[in-house]
Structures are given as C-alpha cells and as structure tokens.
Amino acid sequence: MESVGIAKKTWAFLPVGFFSRSIGKKLVVAVTGVVLLGFVTGHMVGNLQVFIGQEAINRYAAFLQGLGELLWLIRAFMAATLILHVWFAIQLKLENWAARPKRYEHNATVQATLSSRTMIWTGLLIGAFAAYHLLHFTFMSLHPEYKTLEDHLGQHDVYSMVILGFKNPAISIFYIIMMFTLAYHLSHSVQSMFQTLGLNNDQYDGGLRRLALAVAGILFVGYTAIPAAALLDILKLPAGVK
Numbered sequence: 001m002e003s004v005g006i007a008k009k010t011w012a013f014l015p016v017g018f019f020s021r022s023i024g025k026k027l028v029v030a031v032t033g034v035v036l037l038g039f040v041t042g043h044m045v046g047n048l049q050v051f052i053g054q055e056a057i058n059r060y061a062a063f064l065q066g067l068g069e070l071l072w073l074i075r076a077f078m079a080a081t082l083i084l085h086v087w088f089a090i091q092l093k094l095e096n097w098a099a100r101p102k103r104y105e106h107n108a109t110v111q112a113t114l115s116s117r118t119m120i121w122t123g124l125l126i127g128a129f130a131a132y133h134l135l136h137f138t139f140m141s142l143h144p145e146y147k148t149l150e151d152h153l154g155q156h157d158v159y160s161m162v163i164l165g166f167k168n169p170a171i172s173i174f175y176i177i178m179m180f181t182l183a184y185h186l187s188h189s190v191q192s193m194f195q196t197l198g199l200n201n202d203q204y205d206g207g208l209r210r211l212a213l214a215v216a217g218i219l220f221v222g223y224t225a226i227p228a229a230a231l232l233d234i235l236k237l238p239a240g241v242k
C-alpha cells in the first residue's frame with residue numbers, strides 16, 4: 001500500500017497533468033502575460049519614435065523588417081504565446097463558471113472588482129483589435145495605398161502611414177477606446193500575475209495595486225499620445241504626402 005502512496009507522490013512532482021490543473025493553467029497565463037506585457041511595452045517605446053521624426057521611426061521599422069528570418073521567428077514565438085495565453089485563460093474562466101454554485105454567485109461577484117470580472121471580455125476585445133490592427137498597419141490590406149508610401153531614403157514611410165491613419169477621427173477614437181480597454185485589462189492582470197508567480201503578499205498588496213495602475217496608466221498615455229497628436233495636428237504629414 002505504501003509503495004502505491006509513494007508512487008502517487010512521485011507522479012505529483014512530474015509535469016504530467018500539471019497543465020490540466022488550475023495552478024498549471026494559471027502559471028501559463030501569468031508567464032505568457034509577462035511576455036505579452038514586454039511586447040506591448042517595447043512596441044509602445046518603438047512607436048513613440050514618431051515624435052523624434054520621420055527618419056527615426058522609418059529607420060526603426062526598416063531595422064525590424066531587415067531582421068528577416070529572425071523577425072518571423074519572433075512573430076511565431078509571439079503568436080504561440082498569445083494562443084497559449086488566450087486558450088488557458090478561457091479554460092480557467094469556463095472552469096470558474098462551472099464550479100461556482102448559483103447561490104454564491106451574487107456574493108462572489110460583489111467581492112471581485114469590475115476589472116477582474118471583465119478580464120475575459122476585455123481580453124477578447126484586445127484580440128479582435130490586434131487582428132484589425134494587423135490588417136491596418138502590418139498587412140495594409142484595409143489601405144493598400146499605404147504600401148507605396150516611401151521616404152527620401154527609399155524606406156517604407158511608416159511615419160506618414162501612421163499619421164494618415166490617425167487623421168481619420170473615427171479610427172483615432174477607436175484606437176483610443178481600445179488602448180483604454182488594454183489599460184483596463186492590465187490594471188487587473190499585472191497584479192494577478194504577481195500573485196500567481198508568488199511575488200505577492202499582504203504587506204505589498206497596496207503597492208502592487210498601485211504598480212499595476214501605474215503600468216496601465218503609462219501604457220495608455222504612451223499609446224494614446226500618437227493618435228491624439230495626429231488628430232490635433234501636432235504630428236504633421238511631410239510636404240507632398242496627402
């Protein structure tokens with residue numbers, strides 16, 4: 001009998017079945033969340049070069065395109081990270097809905113913050129936005145005319161593409177609403193990531209909540225500055241571009 005018990009304990013330390021347990025799924029969501037947070041931070045910093053000028057942002061975009069196969073490797077890694085994040089987050093949500101007894105539903109809802117209860121919906125909205133955004137600025141399928149924009153160095157004119165895109169108030173407002181959705185999602189998820197990764201305790205609880213709000217606020221302001229500046233004519237199109 002004892003050997004069976006020991007065998008069971010041994011299995012408990014192996015990764016077999018780990019990812020079918022809640023803790024395993026939470027860990028995947030947290031680790032992939034850290035990677036995605038790194039991406040949105042890096043992407044924002046890269047995009048902010050639009051305020052340095054046309055040459056700076058176009059050179060940066062040309063550098064990324066010049067990575068060639070490495071860029072496709074990074075894209076594949078990011079796509080896999082996103083799929084794992086969404087897949088396990090949906091599974092956790094479904095388990096949570098299935099496990100919650102009806103009579104406690106009201107209490108549990110009252111205790112959880114609005115941002116934590118809406119994580120699944122804000123997350124799905126961000127996913128839909130990312131798909132639209134790829135068609136808008138990466139594949140340019142929605143505006144094939146962007147593909148022919150070139151600066152005086154013969155590089156793809158990402159600077160003019162971004163300003164032309166955001167000169168349209170409907171598109172700018174849509175992006176700003178989506179940036180708010182992203183910030184709202186992060187205001188809960190950054191804190192929740194620390195919790196899952198065991199970097200949280202009662203002593204730091206308030207500090208981590210403030211840190212999560214600060215991260216969300218910085219990303220919202222940094223991203224929103226671009227459509228806002230194009231709309232307010234702070235970012236101007238180069239001469240000859242219409």
Ligand code: HEM
Nearest residue numbers: 043047061075130133137138158162175182223224226227
């Ligand atoms: C105002 C906000 C944003 C601006 C101005 C912006 C701008 C851009 C531009 C210009 C590109 C194309 C780069 C190139 O062709 O070299 C791009 C690509 C991309 N953006 Fe954004 N972006 C914004 C927000 C976001 C957000 C919030 C996300 C994530 C949720 C995101 C995810 C991506 C992804 C995944 C790509 C494709 C990268 C690649 O594989 O080439 N962007 N963005």
